[in-house]
Amino acid sequence: xxxxxxxxxxxxxxxxxxxxxxxxxxxxxxxxxxxxxxxxxxxxxxxxxxxxxxxxxxxxxxxxxxxxxxxxxxxxxxxxxxxxxxxxxxxxxxxxxxxxxxxxxxxxxxxxxxxxxxxxxxxxxxxxxxxxxxxxxxxxxxxxxxxxxxxxxxxxxxxxxxxx
Amino acid sequence: xxxxxxxxxxxxxxxxxxxxxxxxxxxxxxxxxxxxxxxxxxxxxxxxxxxxxxxxxxxxxxxxxxxxxxxxxxxxxxxxxxxxxxxxxxxxxxxxxxxxxxxxxxxxxxxxxxxxxxxxxxxxxxxxxxxxxxxxxxxxxxxxxxxxxxxxxxxxxxxxxxxxxxxxxxxxxxxxxxxxxxxxxxxxxxxxxxxxxxxxxxxxxxxxxxxxxxxxxxxxxxxxxxxxxxxxxxxxxxxxxxxxxxxxxxxxxxxxxxxxxxxxxxxxxxxxxxxxxxxxxxxxxxxxxxxxxxxxxxxxxxxxxxxxxxxxxxxxxxxxxxxxxxxxxxxxxxxxxxxxxxxxxxxxxxxxxxxxxxxxxxxxxxxxxxxxxxxxxxxxxxxxxxxxxxxxxxxxxxxxxxxxxxxxxxxxxxxxxxxxxxxxxxxxxxxxxxxxxxxxxxxxxxxxxxxxxxxxxxxxxxxxxxxxxxxxxxxxxxxxxxxxxxxxxxxxxxxxxxxxxxxxxxxxxxxxxxxxxxxxxxxxxxxxxxxxxxxxxxxxxxxxxxxxxxxxxxxxxxxxxxxxxxxxxxxxxxxxxxxxxxxxxxxxxxxxxxxxxxxxxxxxxxxxxxxxxxxxxxxxxxxxxxxxxxxxxxxxxxxxxxxxxxxxxxxxxxxxxxx
Numbered sequence: 001x002x003x004x005x006x007x008x009x010x011x012x013x014x015x016x017x018x019x020x021x022x023x024x025x026x027x028x029x030x031x032x033x034x035x036x037x038x039x040x041x042x043x044x045x046x047x048x049x050x051x052x053x054x055x056x057x058x059x060x061x062x063x064x065x066x067x068x069x070x071x072x073x074x075x076x077x078x079x080x081x082x083x084x085x086x087x088x089x090x091x092x093x094x095x096x097x098x099x100x101x102x103x104x105x106x107x108x109x110x111x112x113x114x115x116x117x118x119x120x121x122x123x124x125x126x127x128x129x130x131x132x133x134x135x136x137x138x139x140x141x142x143x144x145x146x147x148x149x150x151x152x153x154x155x156x157x158x159x160x161x162x163x164x
Numbered sequence: 165x166x167x168x169x170x171x172x173x174x175x176x177x178x179x180x181x182x183x184x185x186x187x188x189x190x191x192x193x194x195x196x197x198x199x200x201x202x203x204x205x206x207x208x209x210x211x212x213x214x215x216x217x218x219x220x221x222x223x224x225x226x227x228x229x230x231x232x233x234x235x236x237x238x239x240x241x242x243x244x245x246x247x248x249x250x251x252x253x254x255x256x257x258x259x260x261x262x263x264x265x266x267x268x269x270x271x272x273x274x275x276x277x278x279x280x281x282x283x284x285x286x287x288x289x290x291x292x293x294x295x296x297x298x299x300x301x302x303x304x305x306x307x308x309x310x311x312x313x314x315x316x317x318x319x320x321x322x323x324x325x326x327x328x329x330x331x332x333x334x335x336x337x338x339x340x341x342x343x344x345x346x347x348x349x350x351x352x353x354x355x356x357x358x359x360x361x362x363x364x365x366x367x368x369x370x371x372x373x374x375x376x377x378x379x380x381x382x383x384x385x386x387x388x389x390x391x392x393x394x395x396x397x398x399x400x401x402x403x404x405x406x407x408x409x410x411x412x413x414x415x416x417x418x419x420x421x422x423x424x425x426x427x428x429x430x431x432x433x434x435x436x437x438x439x440x441x442x443x444x445x446x447x448x449x450x451x452x453x454x455x456x457x458x459x460x461x462x463x464x465x466x467x468x469x470x471x472x473x474x475x476x477x478x479x480x481x482x483x484x485x486x487x488x489x490x491x492x493x494x495x496x497x498x499x500x501x502x503x504x505x506x507x508x509x510x511x512x513x514x515x516x517x518x519x520x521x522x523x524x525x526x527x528x529x530x531x532x533x534x535x536x537x538x539x540x541x542x543x544x545x546x547x548x549x550x551x552x553x554x555x556x557x558x559x560x561x562x563x564x565x566x567x568x569x570x571x572x573x574x575x576x577x578x579x580x581x582x583x584x585x586x587x588x589x590x591x592x593x594x595x596x597x598x599x600x601x602x603x604x605x606x607x608x609x610x611x612x613x614x615x616x617x618x619x620x621x622x623x624x625x626x627x628x629x630x631x632x633x634x635x636x637x638x639x640x641x642x643x644x645x646x647x648x649x650x651x652x653x654x655x656x657x658x659x660x661x662x663x664x665x666x667x668x669x670x671x672x673x674x675x676x677x678x679x680x681x682x683x684x685x686x687x688x689x690x691x692x693x694x695x696x697x698x699x700x701x702x703x704x705x706x707x708x709x710x711x712x713x714x715x716x717x718x719x720x721x722x723x724x725x726x727x728x729x730x731x732x733x734x735x736x737x738x739x740x741x742x743x744x745x746x747x748x749x750x751x752x753x754x755x756x757x758x759x760x761x762x763x764x765x766x767x768x769x770x771x772x773x774x775x776x777x778x779x780x781x782x783x784x785x786x787x788x789x790x791x792x793x794x795x796x797x798x799x800x801x802x803x804x805x806x807x808x809x810x811x812x813x814x815x816x817x818x819x820x821x822x823x
Contacts, residue, residue: 018650018651019650019651020650020651020654020655021650021651021652021653021654021655021656022655068650068651071650072648072650076648076650085650086644086645089644089650089654090640090641090644090645093637093640093644094637094640096259096637116259117259118256118257118258118259120257121253121256121257124256124257125256129636129637129640129658130597130636132654132655132658132659133596133597133636133658133659133662133663134593134595134597134659134663135473135596135597135598135636136471136473136597136598138261138472138473138474138597139252139255139256139472139473139474139478139480140256140472140480142470142471142472142473142480142481143470143471143598144470144471145398145435145468145469145470145471146398146471147471147598147599148398148400148401148471148473148595148598148599148600148603148626149398149399149400149401149404149599150401151401151593151595152401152593152594152595152598152663153593154593155401155592155593155594155595155663158401158404158405158408159408160404160407160408162398162399162404
C-alpha cells in the first residue's frame with residue numbers, strides 16, 4: 001500500500017526550487033541538497049526549519065493554483081518564516097549564510113551557529129548566482145581559453161576581427 | 165569536492181619539473197627551511213625577498229655560476245601542489261574575497277590587509293592591523309581624518325605576484341623625463357632606451373601576451389622587428405561591444421582633443437604563441453618558437469588562460485605569471501648554485517666599520533606565533549634587499565643603512581584607483597563576469613595635459629560592479645531582501661541587471677612627495693619583535709585634478725553608448741576609508757596594489773638612495789631592487805618595470821663580483 005511518506009529533504013528541494021527559480025533536478029545536480037539541508041537544520045533547529053517545511057507541505061498539498069502567490073503570502077510575508085526563506089534563497093545563490101536580522105533574533109531567539117560565513121568551498125562553487133547571470137564562479141568551472149570573446153547567450157554578434 | 169568539472173587542484177606531473185616522493189609531489193626547487201649550513205657559508209650574493217625581483221635576480225646570478233642565498237620571510241606553502249591548491253580552497257571559503265584572502269595571515273611575517281584600513285586622525289594613528297596608518301593632513305577638503313595608504317602586499321614565497329593581475333606594460337619614453345617635459349616630479353637617471361633591452365627580458369620571463377603595433381600607437385617604443393612572446397589575449401565581449409560603439413569618439417582635455425580608444429592590455433597571461441617570436445640567442449631555446457609555461461606542478465595545465473576569471477587574487481592553474489614560475493622552473497645548473505630559505509625574516513642589516521654590509525641578521529621562526537625563533541647571520545660578498553617598497557625601506561630604517569640622503573622611506577607612491585560605474589541600455593548583454601578581470605583599457609597616458617594634471621589608464625572591467633558594489637552578490641541581496649523577489653522573477657531580473665553593468669577603474673599617476681612615507685617607531689613591533697611599518701599618505705592636487713577628468717571621461721563614454729551613469733561616492737570621510745575631496749566634491753579612491761618609490765634611484769647621492777646600477781650610495785656591496793627604486797611611476801603597472809630593473813641590477817652585480 002502506498003503511503004503519503006513525509007520526506008523533509010524533498011520538501012526542502014521543492015521549496016528551494018520555487019524560491020530560486022531553478023528546477024529540482026538542477027538543485028540536485030549541485031550535490032548540495034543534503035549539506036544545505038543539514039547546515040540550515042544545524043543553525044535554525046527543528047522547530048523553526050520544521051515549521052517552514054510544514055508550511056510549504058501544506059501549500060503543496062492544497063493543490064493551489066498559484067503556488068508563488070501562496071509562498072509569498074504564507075512564507076515570505078510571514079515574520080518568522082520570511083527572513084528564513086530569504087536566507088535560504090541567498091544561501092543557494094551565493095553559498096553564504098548571512099546572520100539572521102537583529103529584529104528576528106530578538107523575537108525568535110539567537111543561535112550559536114547563526115554566523116555570517118561561506119558555508120563551504122563547494123557551496124561557493126555551486127552558487128546559483130553565477131548560472132543566473134550566464135557566468136561561472138571565479139576560480140572554478142573555468143570555461144576555457146577565449147570563452148569570454150563571443151557574445152553571451154541572447155546577445156548579438158559584433159562585426160569585427162574577433163567574429164567567430 | 166562535488167561536481168565533475170570544478171576541481172582546480174593541480175595534479176602531479178609525471179615527467180616535468182616535479183619529482184614524486186612518498187609524501188606526494190615536491191618541486192625540484194632548492195627551497196629549505198632553517199638550513200643550518202647556511203650560517204657557515206659565505207655566498208656570492210645574499211638576496212632578501214623571494215618575489216618577482218628576488219626570483220629574477222636569483223635565477224640570473226645563480227645561472228651565471230654565482231652562489232646565491234635567497235631569503236624569504238613568508239612560508240613556502242606552494243612548494244607542494246596541495247599547498248597551492250589550499251590557497252585556492254582558502255579563497256573559496258573566504259567571506260571577503262580580498263587580494264590577500266587566499267594567503268593565511270602569518271603574525272611572524274604579516275602581510276598588509278585592506279580589512280584593517282581605517283582613516284587616521286591627528287594624533288590617533290590606526291594600529292589595529294600590521295601596518296600603522298599615521299595622519300597626514302589632506303591637501304584639500306575636510307581635515308579631521310586623512311587617507312591611509314590603500315594598497316597591500318603579500319609575504320609568502322612568490323611575493324605579491326601571487327595576487328597580481330598580470331599586467332605587463334612598459335612605461336612610456338616620456339615617463340622617464342617628467343620633470344624636464346612637464347615640470348613635475350623628477351627625471352629618471354636614465355631614459356627608456358637604457359631599460360628597453362631589459363623590458364624584453366622581463367616580457368620573456370613573465371610570458372607576455374600583447375600586440376606591438378597597438379602598444380606603439382599608445383606611445384610605447386620597441387626595438388625594430390620586436391615581437392611579444394604571445395599574441396594579445398582575446399578581448400572580452402564587453403571590450404568589443406564598447407569599441408564598436410565608441411569608434412571615432414573624442415574627448416577634450418585641456419586644449420587638446422583625444423581619441424577615445426579601446427586598447428588591449430599587455431599581460432603576463434598565457435595565450436596563443438606569437439608565430440613571429442623566437443627565443444633570443446642567450447636563451448637555452450635560442451631561435452625556437454615560443455612555448456608557454458603553465459603550471460610548474462603539472463605542465464599540461466595553464467598553457468593557456470583557461471578563463472577562471474580570477475587573476476586577482478589567485479590563478480588556479482598559473483596561466484598567469486607569478487614568481488613561483490621563475491623559482492620552480494630553474495635549470496638544474498642554476499638550482500645547484502641557489503639556496504632558498506623561507507620563514508627567514510631579515511631583521512637587521514649588519515654594517516662593518518668600513519661602511520660595507522657584513523651580514524643580514526635573520527630570525528628563523530618555526531611556529532607562526534613568533535614566540536620561538538632562532539637567529540642566524542647570512543653572509544655574502546654582495547647583498548640585495550628586494551623585499552618591496554615598504555618592507556625594504558623598513559629594514560633599511562631599522563638598520564640605519566643607506567640613508568645619508570634622508571630619502572629612505574620617502575616618496576611612497578601608488579596609482580590611486582578611481583572606480584566609475586553605470587548601466588548599459590535596457591536589453592544589452594555585455595558578457596559580464598567572463599574571462600580575465602581586465603583585457604583592455606582606455607588609455608590617456610601621454611600629452612601636454614601632463615603639465616596640468618596626471619595621466620591615467622582606465623581598466624575596462626569585465627566583472628561589472630564587482631569592485632564598485634560587490635556584484636553580483638550585492639544584486640542578489642538587493643533583489644531578494646529589498647525588492648522581495650524570488651523564483652524566475654529574481655533569476656531573470658538578476659541576469660538582465662548584471663549583464664548591463666559597466667565599470668571602469670582609473671589608475672592615476674601620483675607624484676613623488678617626501679612626506680608620503682614609511683617610518684618606524686620602537687612602540688610598534690610585530691610578533692618577532694621586528695618593526696611594523698608606519699605609513700603616512702596623501703594625494704596631491706595634480707592627481708586629484710585628474711580624478712575629475714577621469715570622472716567626466718567615464719560619464720561621456722557611458723552616455724555615448726546610450727547608458728546611464730550610476731557612479732556615486734560617499735559624502736563624508738567617515739563613510740569611506742578612501743574618501744577624497746576634489747575641489748569641494750567628494751570622490752573615493754582605492755589602492756592599485758602598486759607600492760612604489762621609497763628608496764629612489766638617482767644621479768646624486770644627496771637626493772636619492774641608489775645609483776643607476778641600483779647600488780646604494782652609502783654601502784658599496786648593498787643593492788636595492790624593486791618598485792622602491794622608481795623615481796616616478798608613469799601610468800604603468802610596475803611589475804614589468806621591476807622585472808626589467810632586476811635584470812639590469814643582475815648585470816651590474818655580476819660585473820661587480822667579477823671586477
